[in-house]
Amino acid sequence: MSKASEKAKEPLFHIAKRPSMPMWKSWLIRIAAIAAALIVCAAIVVMLTDLNPIEVYVSMFNGAFGSKRKIWSLLQNIAILLCISLAVTPAFKMRFWNIGAEGQVLAGCLATAACMILIGDKLPSPVLILIMVIASIAAGALWSVIPAFFKANWNTNETLFTLMMNYVAIQLVSFFITIWENPKGSASIGIINMNSQAGWFPSLFGQKYLINIIIVAVLTVLMYIYLKYSKHGYEIAVVGESENTARYVGMNVKKVIIRTAALSGALCGVAGLLLVAGTDHTMSTETAGGQGFTAIMVSWLAKFNPLLMIFTSFLIVFLEKGASEIAMAFRLNESIADILTGIILFFIIGCEFFVNYQIIFNKKHKEGK
Amino acid sequence: MNSYPALELKKITKRFGSIVANKDVDLTVRRGEILSILGENGSGKTTLMNMISGIYYPDDGQIFIDGREVVIKSPRDAFKYKIGMIHQHFKLVDVFSAAENIVLGLSKEDSPTIKEASERVRKISEKYGFDIDPEKKIYRMSVSEKQTVEIIKVLFRGADILILDEPTAVLTPQETQKLFSVLRTMRDDGKAIIIITHKLHEVLSLSDRVAVLRKGEYINTVVTAETNEAELTEMMVGKKITLDIDRSEPKNTQDRLIINNINCLSREGIKLLDNVSFTAKGGEILGIAGIAGSGQRELLEAIAGLQRLESGEINYIDPNTGKTENLKDKTPLQIRDLGVRLSFVPEDRLGMGLVGNMDIAENMMLRSYRKGKSMFLERKKPKTLAETIIEQLEVVTPGVSTPVRKLSGGNVQKVLVGREISSSPTVLMAAYPVRGLDINSSYMIYNLLNRQKENGVAVIFVGEDLDVLLELCDRILVIGAGRVTGIVDARTAKKEEIGLLMTKTDGGAA
Amino acid sequence: MMFASIATFIQRAVVQGIPLLFGSTGEMITEKSGNLNLGIPGIMYVGGVSGVIGAFFYERSTDNINAFLAVIIPLLAAIAGSALMAFIYSFLTITLRANQNVTGLALTIFGEGVGNFFGGSLANLFGEGGSIAMTATSNIFRTPFPFADKLGAFGKIFFSYGFLAYSAIVVSLFAAWYLNRTRSGLHLRSVGESPSTADAAGINVTKYKYLATCIGGAIAGLGGLYYIMDYTSGVWTNGAFGDRGWLAIALVIFALWKPNVGILGSILFGGLYIVYLFIPGLSRSSQELFKMLPYVVTIFVLIIVSMRKKREYQPPQSLGLSYFREER
The missing domain is CATH 3.40.50.300 (P-loop containing nucleotide triphosphate hydrolases)
Known part of the structure; x- marks a missing residue:
């Protein structure tokens, strides 16, 4: 009986699910979110450095596009991030939360490096590269099929399993680094086949990254077609939406899960190949550099659409490059890039709410009293 | 006795997107009576009750308890007004015991310990003749045991306005009779009871008055003793119908x-x-x-x-x-x-028969996508089939590329049955x-x-x-x-x- | 001799395990509310660096260090910093109903950035060789029981730690008691199991989720603080904290969402983490293989638990899902 007598008060507003929203409107919201995020980022940088915000943006832009070399390196970074993002996409579309891309990429790196080191001098270059391709794909696929196998058969939590597999891969790489150490005691393997360049991807038109970029461009188109037009892509979508429906129409859900995870891992393996044979020509536990996690953002931001991922991966790489330029130019710590990336991600993640829900303000209706 | 009704609704309206689930619904329940809410599936009975129990918030309208206007923003508010609802899909935590579920949401003053609660549960069970082990985990219970837990939960809280959503759907006749006698006892204790159902004979045998909803709209409230099955049916479905299904003699079985x-x-x-x-x-x-x-x-x-x-x-x-x-x-x-x-129209249409987020044409593909050796999908035929079904079964939809979850229940079913028959x-x-x-x-x-x-x-x-x-x-x-x-x-x-x-x-x- | 080295091993395992214990207890409380916070690694970074900042400013502001203030300032800073991080996560996932996995990962990126930025900047400006030492503060944090070294191996195993280590165990025991023995703990668990049930029972789901996530975050942040102030003797080096945050999440699974099991689990994990140092004759390469152990063990637990399918051993049923009352 205590407070039942309080006057009827209506809440100011309540939240309801939006029936649907036109495409352009939802993209407008997302663009507005990115703009808001950039303003907040600039404010933070200005606070830390006392610069005017225009200068900050100019130097970000310089960091990404300032010179020919920077543009190539930007494109190269986009290619790798995009490749990993493409890799995680089919798994995510199937609601298989593969956060083990990091480990799968490392597995690919390891297989590639192993081929280059162990048989690099014994085989002609085309054969060697072919073996490297196969080995890296197999290694990446294996790293993702193990959790998928348990997920398919016993519904073992794949988020946590793939996460753990990352660290198993990292330790495995550390193990082989101590074995292949060069020079001894340096705890790194140095540039592999420095003199013979065996297993290195060739330069095209004098551009050493061009081949990576072309490969990823082709993969992007293929992945788009695969997901949108192939029977496999359809099965992935159905399993992701409702396993029950998939089973009802006679899909072999286990097979689809394992096959899709294998594809996902295989592409991560390719990313590892591109990193070792096409870019770094060496390997460390940092080779993947957290991109396995960033790729999840790229894929998710693009709504799992491979073509849109070109833009989202560009956005993320641009931010990182720009932020590290700011860091350099204004003698800040490089980690500012992570902070800014984080803030922008928060805004983009948060803005989805306004796409999916609406806030309804309650109108008063007590004229009678 | 209080001259006000225990609960009164005035012009309650609730929309979900473009669907109007309840439109200008009025309702009155007095203490010491059992009110049936009668209506077909999808007539908005559950939505209406969910607004009384604080699960949904109405877009428009007023709620009065004992003549005083109230705002029910959450189930907690509903408890405050001694409203208790027994949901059709039980609100129980599977890994908890019955007693733990019963004290859920109560503060220490309401029930000091689980042990003491178990004791009170036993007492309530004895009073009404329930047979329940307070320590038993919910996931080990049968459906009717779970319902008993739900009922005890409401009684435990001393609710005096009780809402039961299709309580007999899962019960055997004996269990139903037992439930009804419990409800009658509670009515005689002066509680206001609302029971949602679409079974006419239950309405007639149990309730004092009947309120009828049709397609989200309030039709009328009548005194049970002054009505009959035919009149209720008419109110429920709109026009007087006798089920007149064209049944042919089986041939060449x-x-x-x-x-x-x-x-x-x-x-x-x-x-x-x-x-x-x-x-x-x-x-x-x-x-x-x-x-x-x-x-x-x-x-x-x-x-x-x-x-x-x-x-x-x-x-x-x-x-x-x-x-x-x-x-x-x-x-x-x-x-x-x-x-x-073999064609199969499953009970769970959007969870099994169809994929809610896919459009009609893509849902047609579910059965046929494997055809052919190509690794790519054939999209033309499913689209034609979708168009045929939309036309022949009069599916109301903006187009073939509308996700099926956005269609109304009847149209979803037409799409599903249409596809299953097409093969x-x-x-x-x-x-x-x-x-x-x-x-x-x-x-x-x-x-x-x-x-x-x-x-x-x-x-x-x-x-x-x-x-x-x-x-x-x-x-x-x-x-x-x-x-x-x-x-x-x-x-x-x-x-x-x-x-x-x-x-x-x-x-x-x- | 043998016994002495076992005692040393146990003592080192405990020291290794304490950050994980804080992290996993915090994550368990969070997960019990249905939130899978993959931002815990980032939160622990922030907890660590907030403590460093607090200690740094206090150490510079006075010549005469007061033990109480030297402890309480970094402690409050760490709690505030990490709770704020958890609040960002809560706002995004609970109020804005964003995807939990993506939000958590973004939070980890952000948190490691914050940690390395502020820690690294301090180190650049005031430290040397890329790190900065809070020695005076750390000495207070590391004060063991005075009688510890009089008790030999026994004292080493049980009494040689700083107060935060004991707090970690107390916090875990308290969390276990809270979750299993209190009404509010029952309510919290129901939120994680079935928010719609909790909601219908009149429990404020949003409040519980916010509180559990923020308090859980604050507890996890103490793990970062312990690591800096006790384990590394007050030295911040960028990246040194490593993957301990993820290991803490692994520990949650290993301990089957039970904080009291987490205590033993953390010591076991700590032991597995350093066991390579205590096995004589290991080459550097096989040491790397031994470092794999905690992860491999977690994978095995994960597999076995999923095969056994025992209801009591499963994660909270609505873990990872956001709740919207009017969902249809």
Whole structure:
């Protein structure tokens, strides 16, 4: 009986699910979110450095596009991030939360490096590269099929399993680094086949990254077609939406899960190949550099659409490059890039709410009293 | 006594997107009475009650408790006004014990310890004759035990306005009678009781007054003693209808499916199907009647290759070759590869039969996408099929590329049934195909099933409304607790006879 | 001799395990509310660096270090910093109903950035060789029981730690008691199991989720603080904290969402983490293989638990899902 007598008060507003929203409107919201995020980022940088915000943006832009070399390196970074993002996409579309891309990429790196080191001098270059391709794909696929196998058969939590597999891969790489150490005691393997360049991807038109970029461009188109037009892509979508429906129409859900995870891992393996044979020509536990996690953002931001991922991966790489330029130019710590990336991600993640829900303000209706 | 009604609603409106679930609904409940809320599936009964219990918040309208206007923003507010609701889908935490579930949400002052709560639960159980172990975990309980926990939960809180949402759907007649006598006792204690149902005889035997909803709108409230079944039906469905389903005599029936002693266990080892045997014939509709959850779903899923069986045979006789195939332990794909054209309209339309986020054309592909050797999808034919179904079954949709989850229930069902029929099946199984549909859509479905029967298809129809079963089917198989309790001729059988068979759950064991 | 080295091993395992214990207890409380916070690694970074900042400013502001203030300032800073991080996560996932996995990963990126930025900047400006030492503060944090070294191996195993280590165990025991023995703990668990049930029972789901996530975050942040102030003797080096945050999440699974099991689990994990140092004759390469152990063990637990399917051993049923009351 205590407070039942309080006057009827209506809440100011309540939240309801939006029936649907036109495409352009939802993209407008997302663009507005990115703009808001950039303003907040600039404010933070200005606070830390006392610069005017225009200068900050100019130097970000310089960091990404300032010179020919920077543009190539930007494109190269986009290619790798995009490749990993493409890799995680089919798994995510199937609601298989593969956060083990990091480990799968490392597995690919390891297989590639192993081929280059162990048989690099014994085989002609085309054969060697072919073996490297196969080995890296197999290694990446294996790293993702193990959790998928348990997920398919016993519904073992794949988020946590793939996460753990990352660290198993990292330790495995550390193990082989101590074995292949060069020079001894340096705890790194140095540039592999420095003199013979065996297993290195060739330069095209004098551009050493061009081949990576072309490969990823082709993969992007293929992945788009695969997901949108192939029977496999359809099965992935159905399993992701409702396993029950998939089973009802006679899909072999286990097979689809394992096959899709294998594809996902295989592409991560390719990313590892591109990193070792096409870019770094060496390997460390940092080779993947957290991109396995960033790729999840790229894929998710693009709504799992491979073509849109070109833009989202560009956005993320641009931010990182720009932020590290700011860091350099204004003698800040490089980690500012992570902070800014984080803030922008928060805004983009948060803005989805306004796409999916609406806030309804309650109108008063007590004229009678 | 208080002259105000316990609860009064004025012009309550609730929309979900473009769908109006409740429109300007008025309602009054007094203390010491049982009010039935009657309406077809989808008439907005549950939505309305959810607003009283604080689950939904109304877009418009006023709620009065004892004559005072109140705002119910959350279930906590509802408790404050001593409103308790027993949801149709139980609100219980599976890994908790009964007692833990009962004290959930209560502060220490309301019930100091779990132990003390258990004691009070025992007392309430004794008073009303419930048989419940407060320490038992919910996931080990049967459906009716779970409902008992829900009822005790509300009594424990001392609610004096009780709402029960379709409480008898999962109960045996004995359990239903017991529940009713409990409700009568509570009424005599001066509680206000609201019971949601669409079963007329329950309304008539239990309630003091009846409020009728139709398509989200409030129709009228009448005193039970002054009304009858015909008048209520008319209020509920709008115009006076006699079920008049065009039933043709079965012609050239031939055995299509011979089910032999099939058995099926749940993960906990409970028998879901117990030595079920029957024959379904091409050219007739075999109805399946039973209380919800008596094994209907498992039976259909077993035939469709979705349910593992312990033992038994499912023999399919091909109408063209006369060859017999045993479908037991075959996957849906293997069944199809044998040339068995089996169509299945499952109970869970959007969770199993269709993919809600895909459009109509893409949903057509579910059955046909495998055709052809190409690794790419053929999109043209499904699209044509979608357009045909939209046209022939009068599906109301903005277009073929609208996600099916955005369609209304009846239209979703038309898409599903349309697809299943399009593959010219030899066996067609449909589980509750008219649940939640309006009268017109329901009749369209009945006619589609009848046409299939006339084409020589073996139709298996799982239904809940006995009147429909009696008028639509040729034979009716009655299932009780996973066991076949009888097979009757639908043309001669009486409703009471089937009702009796449905409840024959423990007699057969001896 | 043998016994002495076992005692040393146990003592080192405990020291290794304490950050994980804080992290996993915090994550368990969070997960019990249905939130899978993959931002815990980032939160632990922030907890660590907030403590460093607090200590740094206090150490510079006075010549005469007061033990109480030297402890309480970094402690409050760490709690505030990490709770704020958890609040960002809560706002995004609870109020805005964003995807939990994506939000958590973004939070980890952000948190490691914050940690390395502020820690690294301090180190650049005031430290040397890329790190900065809070020695005076750390000495207070590391004060063991005075009688510890009089008790030999026994004292080493049980009494040689700083107060935060004991707090970690107390916090875990308290969390276990809270979750299993209190009404509010029952309510919290129901939120994680079935928010719609909790909601219908009148429990404020949003409040519980916010509180559990923020308090859980604050507890996890103490793990970062312990690592800096006790384990590394007050030295911040960028990246040194490594993957301990993820290991803490692994520990949650290993301990089957039971904080009291987490205590033993953390010591076991700590032991597995350093066991390579105590096995004589290991080459550097095989040491790397031994470092794999905690992860491999977690994978095995994960597999076995999923095969056993025992209801009591499963994660909270609505873990990872956001709740919207009017969902239809």
